[in-house]
Amino acid sequence: MSRVGIIMGSDSDWPIMEAAHKQLMELGLKSEVLVASAHRNPETVREFAQGARAGGIGVIIAGAGAAAHLPGVVASFTTLPVIGVPISGGPFKGVEALLSIVQMPPGIPVATMAVDGAKNAALFAAAILAVGDEALAAKLADFRAKQAEAVKAKNEALQIKIAQ
Ligand code: RP5
Numbered sequence: 001m002s003r004v005g006i007i008m009g010s011d012s013d014w015p016i017m018e019a020a021h022k023q024l025m026e027l028g029l030k031s032e033v034l035v036a037s038a039h040r041n042p043e044t045v046r047e048f049a050q051g052a053r054a055g056g057i058g059v060i061i062a063g064a065g066a067a068a069h070l071p072g073v074v075a076s077f078t079t080l081p082v083i084g085v086p087i088s089g090g091p092f093k094g095v096e097a098l099l100s101i102v103q104m105p106p107g108i109p110v111a112t113m114a115v116d117g118a119k120n121a122a123l124f125a126a127a128i129l130a131v132g133d134e135a136l137a138a139k140l141a142d143f144r145a146k147q148a149e150a151v152k153a154k155n156e157a158l159q160i161k162i163a164q
Contacts, residue, residue: 001133002058004031004125007048007074009064011035013087016116017063020085023122027139029129032057038064038073045070049077059125062110063118065089068097071110081128083121084110 004024008017014035024031032055036044052060060078062071063085071084084101088094094115102112113121123140130137 005057005060009037020118020122038070049074061121068100
């Protein structure tokens with residue numbers, strides 16, 4: 001099964017990006033994590049992106065804050081699907097990263113998640129890999145079913161609380 005590449009611009013992004021790593025593990029997916037910056041060590045980013053497909057990676061999740069060029073730069077070096085995660089922090093609370101990541105020029109797409117949306121990035125990566133993997137698709141369906149049950153349980157608990 002293909003692995004998921006998780007790249008982030010700084011180790012300061014890890015507290016947010018760790019949610020992607022955890023979610024992938026819960027789905028039984030292996031990931032490879034790398035800190036590399038589109039601005040501070042762009043050669044490392046290029047090597048990672050250019051070698052990803054041959055290295056067994058099927059989807060890349062790229063998280064970055066501030067002037068968040070990392071997801072777009074990664075996407076420029078590979079035809080693998082790239083999922084961008086804008087990281088909050090800084091004076092604009094992640095809005096600057098969101099706009100940097102989402103406004104890609106035609107020809108080089110990046111699937112942009114919500115600010116700090118690392119968990120959804122992992123679920124979206126899994127959904128992409130599940131297109132050709134029925135066992136993984138079944139795991140995603142199970143995840144959704146459990147999530148729906150959890151919402152029902154929360155509603156029931158709230159109804160009991162309100163009725164008291
Ligand atoms: C971005 O700049 C990184 O992705 C990070 O979100 C932000 C700040 O980086 P550090 O100064 O914490 O290393 O490139």
